[in-house]
Amino acid sequence: MNDDPQGSVDHGGNFRRGILRPVAAVGRWLDQVDPGTHRRIKGLRLVTAYGIAAALGTLQDIAHSVPGSVSLGYLAGSFALWASVSEGKTTRAESSRDLVLLSFAAALGAVLFVVFSRPLQIASRAGPELILVTGAFLVGYLKRFGVLGAGLGSQIYIGELLAYGARLTAADLRAIGIAALIAALASIVPRVLSGPAERPISIPALAAGPAPCSGRCSPEFFMGLQAAIGALVIVVLNDLIGLVESSWAITACTYVVAGSATGTIQRVRRRIIGTLIGVPLGLACLPVAVHAPLLIWAAAAFAMVVYAMALPERYDIACAAFAFTLIVTLAASGVHSIPLLAARAWETLLGGSIGLVAAMFVFPLRSSGTGE
Known part of the structure; x- marks a missing residue:
C-alpha cells in the first residue's frame, strides 16, 4: 500500500494530464478547421x-x-x-x-x-x-x-x-x-x-500566383500551360480508352496546379487523401439517400459549411467534404451506380497525378512559396 499522499496526488495529476493531452490535440485540430x-x-x-x-x-x-x-x-x-x-x-x-x-x-x-x-x-x-x-x-x-x-x-x-x-x-x-x-x-x-x-x-x-520572374513569361502563364497540357492528356486518354467521367479527372488536374512544383505536390497529396475519405463516406450513405433524401441534402449542406471552414488551411478536409457532397447529391438526384460514383476517387487520383507530372516537367516553377 502506498501511504505517501504526495505520490497519490502526483499520480492523479499524471492521469489528468494523460487525459487532457488528446483533448488538447483535438482542440487544436478543430481550431485549424474552424478558426x-x-x-x-x-x-x-x-x-x-x-x-x-x-x-x-x-x-x-x-x-x-x-x-x-x-x-x-x-x-x-x-x-x-x-x-x-x-x-x-x-x-x-x-x-x-x-x-x-x-x-x-x-x-x-x-x-x-x-x-x-x-x-x-x-x-x-x-x-x-x-x-x-x-x-x-x-x-x-x-x-x-x-x-x-x-x-x-x-x-x-x-x-x-x-x-x-x-x-x-x-x-x-x-x-x-x-x-x-x-x-x-x-x-x-x-x-x-x-x-x-x-x-x-x-x-x-x-x-x-507567385511573384513574377525576371526575363521570363509570367509564372501564371506557365501555371495555365501546365493545367491545360494535363487536361489535354486526359482528353486524349478519354478518346483512346474511355473514362467513366473524364471531367472529374480534368477538374482535379486543373486545381492541383500551384505556384511551384512543391506546392503542387502538397495539393495533390491533400486532394487525394481528402477524396479517398469523402467518397467512401458518401457511398456509405447511399441507402439513406434512397429512403431519406431530405436528410441527405441536409448532410450535404453541412458538408459545404465544413468545406468553407476548412478550405484555407486544411485543403484535405475541404476536398473530403466536397467529395462527400458530390456523391450524396448525385445519389439523392437518382444516380446510384456504384462504379460511376466510385470513379470519383480513382479519376481524382488520375487527374492529380497528371497535374503533378505536368507541374514538374512542363516549365516547372521553383518559387520560394509553397503555392498553397
Missing part, C-alpha cells in the same frame, strides 16, 4: 446562395420560358455557389460587384461551351472536352490579376464544366442568361446580410 465564426458564416452563405438560386429557378413564373432540357435551378444554384466561394472582398459594395462579375463569368464559360462544342464534336468524339482545356488554362493564367482574376478564371471553367455535364446547346442560351441573373441576386443577398461579421479569406485554389 473563427466568420468561416461558419461563409459556409452558411454558400448554402444560402445555392438554396435561394435553386428555389428561384424552380418558380413557374421564371422557369416557364426556359426549355425543359436544362434545370434552371441547378444551373443558377451552381453559379451562385461557386461565385460565393470565389468572392473575398471586405465591404458589401465590393463583394456585391464581384459576385455579379463572377456569376456572369460562369455564364460566359457556359456560352463558350455552347458556341464551340458543336463544331468540335463534328471533328472528334472528344471534341467538346477540348473546351475544358481552355478553361483549365484560364484558371491558372488569370491569377496574375489577383484574387478576382483567379475567381473569374475558375468561374469560366466551372461554367464550361456545367454546360459540358448538362450537354447544353444553343437552345439553352436564354436559360444561361437567366441563371446568371438569378445567381447574382441569390449570392448578393446573403453577402449583404452577413456584413462585417464575415472577413475575406485566402482560398488556396484561387490565391494570386
Whole structure:
C-alpha cells in the first residue's frame, strides 16, 4: 500500500494530464478547421446562395420560358455557389460587384461551351472536352490579376464544366442568361446580410500566383500551360480508352496546379487523401439517400459549411467534404451506380497525378512559396 499522499496526488495529476493531452490535440485540430465564426458564416452563405438560386429557378413564373432540357435551378444554384466561394472582398459594395462579375463569368464559360462544342464534336468524339482545356488554362493564367482574376478564371471553367455535364446547346442560351441573373441576386443577398461579421479569406485554389520572374513569361502563364497540357492528356486518354467521367479527372488536374512544383505536390497529396475519405463516406450513405433524401441534402449542406471552414488551411478536409457532397447529391438526384460514383476517387487520383507530372516537367516553377 502506498501511504505517501504526495505520490497519490502526483499520480492523479499524471492521469489528468494523460487525459487532457488528446483533448488538447483535438482542440487544436478543430481550431485549424474552424478558426473563427466568420468561416461558419461563409459556409452558411454558400448554402444560402445555392438554396435561394435553386428555389428561384424552380418558380413557374421564371422557369416557364426556359426549355425543359436544362434545370434552371441547378444551373443558377451552381453559379451562385461557386461565385460565393470565389468572392473575398471586405465591404458589401465590393463583394456585391464581384459576385455579379463572377456569376456572369460562369455564364460566359457556359456560352463558350455552347458556341464551340458543336463544331468540335463534328471533328472528334472528344471534341467538346477540348473546351475544358481552355478553361483549365484560364484558371491558372488569370491569377496574375489577383484574387478576382483567379475567381473569374475558375468561374469560366466551372461554367464550361456545367454546360459540358448538362450537354447544353444553343437552345439553352436564354436559360444561361437567366441563371446568371438569378445567381447574382441569390449570392448578393446573403453577402449583404452577413456584413462585417464575415472577413475575406485566402482560398488556396484561387490565391494570386507567385511573384513574377525576371526575363521570363509570367509564372501564371506557365501555371495555365501546365493545367491545360494535363487536361489535354486526359482528353486524349478519354478518346483512346474511355473514362467513366473524364471531367472529374480534368477538374482535379486543373486545381492541383500551384505556384511551384512543391506546392503542387502538397495539393495533390491533400486532394487525394481528402477524396479517398469523402467518397467512401458518401457511398456509405447511399441507402439513406434512397429512403431519406431530405436528410441527405441536409448532410450535404453541412458538408459545404465544413468545406468553407476548412478550405484555407486544411485543403484535405475541404476536398473530403466536397467529395462527400458530390456523391450524396448525385445519389439523392437518382444516380446510384456504384462504379460511376466510385470513379470519383480513382479519376481524382488520375487527374492529380497528371497535374503533378505536368507541374514538374512542363516549365516547372521553383518559387520560394509553397503555392498553397
